[in-house]
Amino acid sequence: MTSISQDGDRDKLRSVSVDLNNDTPLLIDIPDALCERDKVKFTIHTKTTLNSFQKPDFSVSRQHEDFIWLHDTLVETEDYAGLIIPPVPPKPDFESPREKMHKLGEGEATMTKEEYTKMKQELEAEYLAVFKKTVQVHEIFLQRLSSHPAFSKDRNFQIFLEYDQDLSVRRKNAKEMFGGFFKNMVKSADEVLISGVKEVDEFFEQEKTFLLDYFGKIKDATAKAEKMTRSHKNLADDYIHISATLTTIAADDNEAFKSKACISNVCVCVQKLEARVASDQELKLTELFRYYMRDIQAAKDLLYRRARALADYENSNKALDKARLKSKDVGQAEEHQQQCLQKFDKLSESGKKELTSFKARRVVAFRKNLIEMAELEIKHAKSNMSLLHACIEQLQSN
Amino acid sequence: MLNLLVIVMHTHLQNKPFTPTPPETDPPTDIFSEEGYTVQTPIKHPSLHTNILEPKFNGIQSDEELDLFAGKHIQPTNHTNSGALLEEEEHGDTFELNIAVTNPEKMGDGMNAFMTYKVSTQTSLPAFRSKTFSVRRRFSDFLGLYEKLLVKQSLMGCIIPPPPQKSVVGMTKVKVGKEDPSSADFVEKRRAALERYLQRVVVHPALLQDPDVQEFLEKEELPRAVNTQALSGSGFLKMINKASDAVNKMTIKMNESDNWFESKLQEVENEEQLLRRLHASFDSLVNHRKELCSSTAMFAKSVAMLGSSEENSALSRALSQLAEVEDKLEQLQQEQAFSDFFIFTELLADYVRLLGAVRGCFEQRVKAWQRWQEAQSTLQKKREAEAKLLWANKPDKLQQAKDDITEWEAKVGQSERDFERISSTLRKEVHRFEVRPETSNLLHKEKCRDFRHHIVKYLESLHRTQHRLVKCWETFLPEAKAIV
Numbered sequence: 045m046t047s048i049s050q051d052g053d054r055d056k057l058r059s060v061s062v063d064l065n066n067d068t069p070l071l072i073d074i075p076d077a078l079c080e081r082d083k084v085k086f087t088i089h090t091k092t093t094l095n096s097f098q099k100p101d102f103s104v105s106r107q108h109e110d111f112i113w114l115h116d117t118l119v120e121t122e123d124y125a126g127l128i129i130p131p132v133p134p135k136p137d138f139e140s141p142r143e144k145m146h147k148l149g150e151g152e153a154t155m156t157k158e159e160y161t162k163m164k165q166e167l168e169a170e171y172l173a174v175f176k177k178t179v180q181v182h183e184i185f186l187q188r189l190s191s192h193p194a195f196s197k198d199r200n201f202q203i204f205l206e207y208d209q210d211l212s213v214r215r216k217n218a219k220e221m222f223g224g225f226f227k228n229m230v231k232s233a234d235e236v237l238i239s240g241v242k243e244v245d246e247f248f249e250q251e252k253t254f255l256l257d258y259f260g261k262i263k264d265a266t267a268k269a270e271k272m273t274r275s276h277k278n279l280a281d282d283y284i285h286i287s288a289t290l291t292t293i294a295a296d297d298n299e300a301f302k303s304k305a306c307i308s309n310v311c312v313c314v315q316k317l318e319a320r321v322a323s324d325q326e327l328k329l330t331e332l333f334r335y336y337m338r339d340i341q342a343a344k345d346l347l348y349r350r351a352r353a354l355a356d357y358e359n360s361n362k363a364l365d366k367a368r369l370k371s372k373d374v375g376q377a378e379e380h381q382q383q384c385l386q387k388f389d390k391l392s393e394s395g396k397k398e399l400t401s402f403k404a405r406r407v408v409a410f411r412k413n414l415i416e417m418a419e420l421e422i423k424h425a426k427s428n429m430s431l432l433h434a435c436i437e438q439l440q441s442n
Numbered sequence: 443m444l445n446l447l448v449i450v451m452h453t454h455l456q457n458k459p460f461t462p463t464p465p466e467t468d469p470p471t472d473i474f475s476e477e478g479y480t481v482q483t484p485i486k487h488p489s490l491h492t493n494i495l496e497p498k499f500n501g502i503q504s505d506e507e508l509d510l511f512a513g514k515h516i517q518p519t520n521h522t523n524s525g526a527l528l529e530e531e532e533h534g535d536t537f538e539l540n541i542a543v544t545n546p547e548k549m550g551d552g553m554n555a556f557m558t559y560k561v562s563t564q565t566s567l568p569a570f571r572s573k574t575f576s577v578r579r580r581f582s583d584f585l586g587l588y589e590k591l592l593v594k595q596s597l598m599g600c601i602i603p604p605p606p607q608k609s610v611v612g613m614t615k616v617k618v619g620k621e622d623p624s625s626a627d628f629v630e631k632r633r634a635a636l637e638r639y640l641q642r643v644v645v646h647p648a649l650l651q652d653p654d655v656q657e658f659l660e661k662e663e664l665p666r667a668v669n670t671q672a673l674s675g676s677g678f679l680k681m682i683n684k685a686s687d688a689v690n691k692m693t694i695k696m697n698e699s700d701n702w703f704e705s706k707l708q709e710v711e712n713e714e715q716l717l718r719r720l721h722a723s724f725d726s727l728v729n730h731r732k733e734l735c736s737s738t739a740m741f742a743k744s745v746a747m748l749g750s751s752e753e754n755s756a757l758s759r760a761l762s763q764l765a766e767v768e769d770k771l772e773q774l775q776q777e778q779a780f781s782d783f784f785i786f787t788e789l790l791a792d793y794v795r796l797l798g799a800v801r802g803c804f805e806q807r808v809k810a811w812q813r814w815q816e817a818q819s820t821l822q823k824k825r826e827a828e829a830k831l832l833w834a835n836k837p838d839k840l841q842q843a844k845d846d847i848t849e850w851e852a853k854v855g856q857s858e859r860d861f862e863r864i865s866s867t868l869r870k871e872v873h874r875f876e877v878r879p880e881t882s883n884l885l886h887k888e889k890c891r892d893f894r895h896h897i898v899k900y901l902e903s904l905h906r907t908q909h910r911l912v913k914c915w916e917t918f919l920p921e922a923k924a925i926v
Binding site: 154254257258261262264265268269271272274275276278279282283285286289290292293310314317403407410411414415418419421422425426428429432433435436439440 | 716717719720723724726727730731733734737738740741744745747748751752753754757760764898901902904905908909911912915916918919922923925926
C-alpha cells in the first residue's frame with residue numbers, strides 16, 4: 045500500500061492549464077490517494093459555497109470506476125449533447141512498473157546488492173510517477189467539470205462529490221459492458237455514414253476536417269513520444285548495470301581502483317542525466333499530447349452528435365414531406381421536425397462556443413507546456429554540465 | 443621467458459595505433475599505413491569524438507588482465523626501448539611481422555555468396571619466402587586455421603586465440619545483398635575482429651612457427667575448410683564432444699598437486715564471468731542508444747507532421763521548430779553512440795573469448811592428467827594380471843603379459859611427461875598472458891594516466907553535447923513563447 049499527499053509539486057506536474065477562478069463556488073482537489081494492489085482509492089475534497097450541497101467542506105473516497113460512471117452518465121445526458129464532455133481519465137496502469145519489478149526480482153541473484161538497490165529505487169520512482177500522474181489526471185477531470193457552468197450543476201456530479209457511501213451500485217456489469225461495446229461499434233459505423241452528410245455551416249466543416257486530421261497526427265506523435273521516452277529510460281538503466289559491474293571489477297583490482305571507482309561515479313552521473321531528460325520529456329510533452337488526443341476525441345464526439353442531430357433533422361424533413369404527401373400524421377411530423385431543428389440549432393450554437401474555447405484552451409496549454417519543457421531541459425542540461433565538470437575536475441586532480 | 447618478452451615487446455612496438463578515420467580505398471602502395479588499422483566509421487560526422495579506446499592489438503599482452511582501456515600505442519619509453527635493444531643484441535635476430543586484414547569483397551551470388559578479405563603480411567622472418575605478400579581468405583579459412591591449431595597445440599598447453607564468432611544472421615543479410623548500413627557495419631566489425639585475431643596468433647612465438655599458420659599467410663589457394671560448417675558431420679561431432687567434456691568435468695575431480703593451477707583457474711573464471719556481464723551491459727547500452735536515435739528521428743518527423751496540420755500559425759511554427767530541435771538531438775545522440783564504447787564492446791567480447799580459451803587450456807591439462815591416471819591404472823591391472831599368471835603358473839601367457847607391462851610402462855611414462863609438459867607450458871602461457879614486465883612500473887603509471895585521459899575526453903564530449911543541447915533549447919524557447 046502506498047499513499048501520497050499532494051503538495052506544491054502538484055502544480056509543476058500539471059500538464060494542462062485549467063482556468064480556475066479564485067472566487068469559484070466549487071473547489072475540488074484530490075489531496076490524498078491510497079493504492080491497494082490494483083485499486084486506487086482517491087480522496088476527493090470539496091469546498092463549496094453553493095447551497096445545493098449539504099456541507100461547505102467535505103471529503104469522500106472514490107475509485108476509478110466511479111469516475112467512469114460519472115463520465116458515462118454525462119455522455120448519456122441529452123442536455124449535454126452540445127458540450128464537449130471532458131475525457132474520462134485513463135485507468136491507473138501499474139502494469140509496466142509491476143512487470144519490471146517482477147523481472148527485477150527474478151534477476152536478483154545475478155546482480156550485486158548495490159545494483160539491485162539502485163534498480164529498485166528507479167522502479168519505485170517510476171511507480172510513484174505513474175501514481176502521481178493518475179491522481180493528477182483524475183483531479184483535472186473533476187476540476188474541468190467543476191469550472192464548467194453547466195456541468196458543475198449536474199445532479200450526478202453532485203452525488204459523486206457528496207454521497208458518502210460507496211457508489212458501487214452503479215458499476216457496469218458484463219451485459220452493460222457488452223452493450224457499451226456494441227454501442228461503440230454502431231457509433232463508428234454511424235460516423236462513417238454521417239461524414240457523408242452535407243454540412244451547411246462552414247465553421248463546422250472546417251473544424252471537422254481539422255480535427256480529424258489533427259487527431260490522427262497527434263495520436264501518432266503520442267505513440268512515438270512514448271517510444272522515445274521508453275528508450276531513454278532503458279538507456280539510463282544500462283548505466284546502472286555498467287556502474288555496478290565496474291565497481292565489482294574495481295574491487296578486485298586495487299591498482300586501477302581509483303580510476304574504476306571514478307568511472308562508476310561517472311556512470312551514475314550519466315545515468316541521472318539521461319533519466320532526468322527522459323522524465324522531463326515524458327511529463328511535459330508526452331502527457332500533453334496524450335491529454336489533447338483524448339480531448340480532441342471528445343471534441344470529435346461533439347461533432348458527431350451534432351452531425352447526428354443534423355441527420356435526424358434532415359430525416360425528419362423528409363418524413364414531414366412524406367407525411368404531407370400522404371396527408372397523414374402531418375402534425376406529428378411537424379412537431380418532430382421542429383424538435384429536431386431546435387435540437388440541431390442548440391447543438392450548433394453551443395458547439396461553436398465550445399469548439400472556439402477549446403481551440404483557445406489548446407493553444408494556451410501547448411504554449412505553457414512547450415515553454416516549461418524547454419526551460420526544464422535547459423536547466424537540467426546546465427546542471428548536468430556542472431556535474432560533468434565536477435567529475436572531470438576530480439579525475440584530473442587524482 | 444625473457445625470449446618471449448623480447449619478441450612480445452618488439453612486435454608490439456611496431457604496431458600502430460588504431461584511430462577512426464573516414465574510409466578510403468585501399469592505396470596500392472603501403473599497406474601498412476594508418477589505413478590498415480582503421481575502422482570504418484558508421485557515421486560520417488566530421489567532428490567525431492575520438493574513439494577513446496585505442497585498443498591494444500595484441501590483447502593478450504595487457505599488463506593487468508582487466509585494464510583494457512589502456513590500449514594506446516605504447517610510447518616507447520627509453521627504458522623499454524633500451525631493454526628491448528639489449529635483448530636483441532644478445533639474441534642476434536630481429537624479427538618482425540605485421541599483418542593487416544583489409545578489402546572485404548563479396549564473391550559469388552545469392553546464398554552461395556561469401557566475403558573474402560585480403561590478408562597482407564610484411565615480414566623479415568627467414569621462414570617466409572618473401573618480405574611482403576598478400577592472399578585472399580574467406581571466413582571459413584580463418585576458422586579452419588583455428589581448428590587445426592586447436593588440435594595440434596592444445597596438447598602442448600598453449601593458449602590459442604579464438605576467432606570471431608559465426609553469425610548466421612549477419613552473413614545472411616550480406617549474402618542477400620542488402621546495401622544497408624547494418625550489413626556494412628557487420629562486415630567492418632568482422633574485418634576488424636579477424637585482424638585482431640591474426641595479430642594475436644602471430645604474436646605467439648610457438649604459433650608463429652607453426653607450418654599451418656605460415657601456410658595460411660602465404661599460400662595462394664587454401665583447400666576449403668569444410669569441417670567448419672555448422673551443420674556438417676564434424677559440427678555434430680564437436681557438439682557431442684563438448685557434451686561429453688561437460689559431463690567429464692562434473693564427474694572426475696583432479697587431485698591438484700599444485701595449488702597455483704587451481705587458484706589461477708578460479709581467477710580466470712571469475713574474471714571471465716565479470717567481463718561477460720560487463721560486455722552484456724555495454725552491448726545493451728550501445729543498442730539502446732541506437733534505438734533512441736531511431737525513435738527520436740521518428741518522433742521528430744511525427745511532430746513536423748503535426749506542426750504542418752496545426753491551424754494556429756504560431757503554434758505551427760513552434761512545433762516545426764520542435765521537430766528540428768529533436769532532429770538535432772538525434773544527431774547528437776548518434777555521435778554519442780559512437781563514442782559510447784562501441785569498439786570497446788568488441789574488444790571486451792574478444793577478451794571474454796580469450797579467457798574462455800585460457801580456461802580451455804586448463805581443461806586440457808586436466809584431461810592429460812586423466813590420461814596419465816588411466817595409463818597408470820591400466821599398468822596396474824597388467825601387473826596384477828602378470829602376478830596372477832605367475833601364481834597360476836601359465837608360462838606361455840607370461841611373455842604376453844610382460845610385453846603388455848613394458849608397453850604400458852612406456853605409455854605411463856609418456857603420459858606423465860605429457861602432463862608435465864602441458865603444466866609447465868601452461869604456466870608460461872598464463873604468465874605471458876598477464877605479463878607484467880619488470881619494466882612495468884613506468885609503463886604502468888603511463889597506462890593509468892592514459893586511461894584517465896580517455897575517460898576525461900569522454901566526459902568532455904558529454905559536456906559538449908549538453909552544451910549543444912542547451913543551445914538548441916534556447917533557440918526553441920522564443921518560438922514557444924511567441925505562441926499566441
